[in-house]
Amino acid sequence: MTVYKFIETSVDQRIGLIELNRPKQLNSLNREMVREILEAMQSFDRNDEVRVILLAGRGKAFSSGADIDEMAGADSMSLELLNQFADWDQIPLIKKPVIGAVHGFVFGGGFELALCCDILLAANGTEFSFPEVSLGVMPGAGGTQRLTKLVGRTKAIEWLWTGERIKAEELLKHRVINRIVSAEVLHEEALRFAEKLAGMPPLALRMIKDSVNKAVDYSLYEGMQYERKNFYLLFSSEDQKEGMQAFVEKRKPIYQGK
């Protein structure tokens, strides 16, 4: 397995685990680290042993945001030429389910990374925020877009303008996260959720993710057409035959992801 500098990865029970591992810097995200996260996700996406990807942070925080030192001296043209967000843009293209298990602080780029996950579990007491405004800038990796699509303009603009800390309960209420769990058992509960998904038919999960993502950008009509094609597509899978056969025979299906 690839050795990474800023993250740790492992595969167990069909779950590919990615842990941000710069705990002294509260997992602040530098460019190389984002590249590593993307590469680990892509490698899990191609790995037949992995059915679900679990993203978490080691230490006191999931992530305190982007590495400011790295950006402080930048100018517009250097940023354009660097095109660092090209890596970010590929994270949502991962086809397998990505579960985020976040705790402590989820700030700035860390929040944006969390928003790239399909399912988000937060430890009790987790605080989120987009503090970019206090540095005279704004989110650049989807913060203004993904958050607004999720919660609507009203709260998004308030949170992005004030940079205030948002409690997990508040984000649960606004449907940004799926569940709050006790901090001590965050990893255990996230694994449990991941195991549940790992037992589901992978191709169906994949097509569902693909279709749901389209719902964000497509008109209803186009989205419905897209959904239908994916629905038909699944009837070419062995899992569809197995699932329906098992239903008829009143037994538990075993899905191969084929």
Next chain:
Amino acid sequence: MFETIQYELEDGIAWITLNRPDKLNAFVAQMNREVKEALRKASKDDNARCIVIKGAGRAFCSGQDLSEVDENMDHGQVLRDHYGPMVLEIKKSEKPIIAAVNGVAAGAGFSLALACDFRLMSEKASYINAFIHVGLIPDSGNLYYLSQLVGTAKAAEISILGEKVTAMQALDLGLATKVIPQEDFDAEIAAFAKRIAMLPTKAIGLIKRGLNEAQTLPFETFLQREAEGQRIAGLTADHREGVEAFKSKRTPEFIGK
């Protein structure tokens, strides 16, 4: 390090003593801050298994020091900056917190006692929700806790009439865990704190969490969190010790972990 309070950690008990006896331990901004810092310190300290808040001298705490109040004061800002963060620190703490109400607890002093998990009162002690007498409303979480503890009707009486609540009345209302004769007060507080400090501290924290969640979560979500809590408790050394001690018919020795 602290000037308006004293902080001592002894045998697993963190003692926070409000220490402005000549002012009946009235709050000034510095005392709000120091109480908050002391609570945070104790809450983080693995060796602290119980926190006791008491007053030096004859009062527990007489509330806001009125000599600090002038016509330019923004009362809302004072709460946001000083009192709110202090009582929030109590709310966040997963250690058992005892108010040792040695004398009068008035105004925000009453609020402070209400925010704690236990209220042990001297027979000479009393509460008074004095805010109404100066045309203000009970603050620092007072009405939140008071209405939970005694119900809305009684909370309205205590807050609007602003009459003294004696220790015996407080006991009847559920605002005191016990009432202690003055001469035994210090010894009984020490004994009670010691008893609490020997309990399974992690489980106490989880019980406090559960009680908070019982007020905010829908039942099914609550049951989910309860299962998580029991899972956490089930992994503690104190749980194993408790089961072992039960089997071998001896008194358990809990370490708080």
